[in-house]
Amino acid sequence: MNRRLAEGIDVDAPRTDPTPVRAVVALGANLGDRAATLDAAIAELRRLPLVDDVRASAPVESVAVKPEGPDAAAPAYLNAVALVTTRLAPSLLLAFLQAIEARHGRERRERWGDRTLDLDLISYGSVTSDDAVLTLPHPRAAERDFVLVPWLSIDPDAELPGRGRVEVLLERLRSGS
Template sequence: MSSDPTTTPVAPEVEQRVDSADTTLHNPRSAVVALGSNLGNRLENLQGAVDALEETPGVRVKAVSAVYETDGVGGPEGQPTYFNAVLVLRTTLPPHSLLERANAVEDAFGRVREVRWGARTLDVDILAYEGVELTQPELTLPHPRAHERAFVLAPWLDADPEAELAGHGPVAGLLAAVGEDGVRRRTDLALHLPQ
């Protein structure tokens, strides 16, 4: 924890990167991405997604939430539990290019899209992109169900305690409204920002 009184202390399971000057990006915007996995080595899948996004030209991972274990929502009965996390990015990629990269990362981890909301090795969803609201078949921003999902809101609040979801308000208030049933913070697990 920093001794600087102007910084907000964060839990040890939450990593944030603060750069005084990030020369790798020009005119970046903030984006928020949710990660989920309930097949294979769930923690390795999530960490692999963090690493792959950080390695993407035009993307810088700025904060990584704690890991949450959650019950499946909206999909087939009897799914294994998920590991979920949220990343805050700075990016120069436009939203559709970021979506293409997210899909490519999923594919690299063996994601199979056969059953809607079915079990998956890796899910990479864009929740929000600074200054962008759109509704298209392939991408809706902000994510149309983010405000209803504790497994998204709890880690998002970890990664950015001041976060707001456009059109819905502060993430802290949204999480308080939906509650945290079926969402358990795993203090024994952590994702790490790439060095």
């Protein structure tokens, strides 16, 4: 297992340090009552053990992205970002995110398929990991305006570890450079 760590945090180890870390979680849904699903998922994030605070962006609508690229014929997504202050280890937070997805009927049949709920752990403090189960920061976050726009709306000083300021990443994405 090849893993790079910052902050001395092992992504699989239980956290013994009581200092909270800010994690960034992207939420998306394009099936069912998208707004109600995102609201319910944010409420569930707030109820997780060892989560001290959750701030969520307003939702934004975006075109579905498939392996072939944007697909305007697919149901549109509603996306948001939550800033989660937690003492959970990254791998445990990921497990909780996947459990929330499952409770909302998430099925993993096809890559980037339509879904009732998608929760992605975008970053966890300044931790970096290239573990097969949990890559941090999320490898495509800098390429997704549906992540960067809502993130920037609730944290104007946001930075994606190893990639830079979210504001600059969004400008690059929009300019195509």
